[in-house]
Amino acid sequence: MHPELKKLIETHDNIVFFGGAGVSTESGIPDFRSPDGLYSRKDFKYSPETMLSHSFYEGHTEEFFEFYRSFSLAPNNGPSCAHKKLAELEAQGKLKAVITQNIDGLHQMAGSKRVFELHGSVLRNYCTQCGTFYDLDFIAGTSGIPRCPKDNAVIKPDVVLYEESLDSTTLIESVRAIEAADMMIVAGTSLVVYPAAGLLDYFKGDTLVLINKEATPRDGKADLVIHAGIGETLCGD
Numbered sequence: 001m002h003p004e005l006k007k008l009i010e011t012h013d014n015i016v017f018f019g020g021a022g023v024s025t026e027s028g029i030p031d032f033r034s035p036d037g038l039y040s041r042k043d044f045k046y047s048p049e050t051m052l053s054h055s056f057y058e059g060h061t062e063e064f065f066e067f068y069r070s071f072s073l074a075p076n077n078g079p080s081c082a083h084k085k086l087a088e089l090e091a092q093g094k095l096k097a098v099i100t101q102n103i104d105g106l107h108q109m110a111g112s113k114r115v116f117e118l119h120g121s122v123l124r125n126y127c128t129q130c131g132t133f134y135d136l137d138f139i140a141g142t143s144g145i146p147r148c149p150k151d152n153a154v155i156k157p158d159v160v161l162y163e164e165s166l167d168s169t170t171l172i173e174s175v176r177a178i179e180a181a182d183m184m185i186v187a188g189t190s191l192v193v194y195p196a197a198g199l200l201d202y203f204k205g206d207t208l209v210l211i212n213k214e215a216t217p218r219d220g221k222a223d224l225v226i227h228a229g230i231g232e233t234l235c236g237d
Helices: 003-010 054-059 061-072 081-089 106-110 136-140 168-180 196-202 228-236
Strands: 016-018 097-101 114-116 120-127 155-159 183-187 205-213 224-226
Touching: 003 106, 003 183, 003 224, 016 168, 054 061, 061 136, 081 097, 081 106, 081 228, 097 168, 114 168, 120 136, 136 155, 168 196
Parallel strands: 016 097, 016 183, 097 114, 183 205, 205 224
Antiparallel strands: 120 155
16 A cells, blocks of 8 residues: 555544546446547447436437446456455444445445445446336346336436436435545546535545546645555555
């Protein structure tokens, strides 16, 4: 672990972790804005941002699911070392919550218990009529528009699409965790997507750490800035 970060963790007992796409790219899951991310793909006739919108889901449902399967079923090797290290810190009583913009469920797979998923999860999909939940394997085994075996209604991913609001309960609980924290670690996010990026404004603790390969708009406000990957920072020598 980065030596300065290690010292800070040792002296704090109410830490909150806030993570973006950079936390999951090390598990083989593509992000949106990097040169190799979803936004750079040219094999669809609409932009990824358009295809991940509520209006596109409503008006072009079959094309929506074609794209959804192409990225939600991205090959990965499960949780990375960073995901596991965060779970360890929680088990030690240091880390009180993980707040994530990612929708892959890798924090829970690594063993984290208190995870607030701001944008939902591809692991959960629900019937728009009866509410029955279906897992990712069910979606993977379908083609075209996935429909509920019970009533033939569309099965919608439990993810927050563009034009949709964040879940209010998740947002409130995230804010409470941040307000109570004495240390906040922010990693793998450019901090340009709102309202998620605005959550930092609720932090009143004494130590803010930013870990990202590129500079962010909040670097000047942080007590420690590490321009590196989350894996090498948490798991390196």
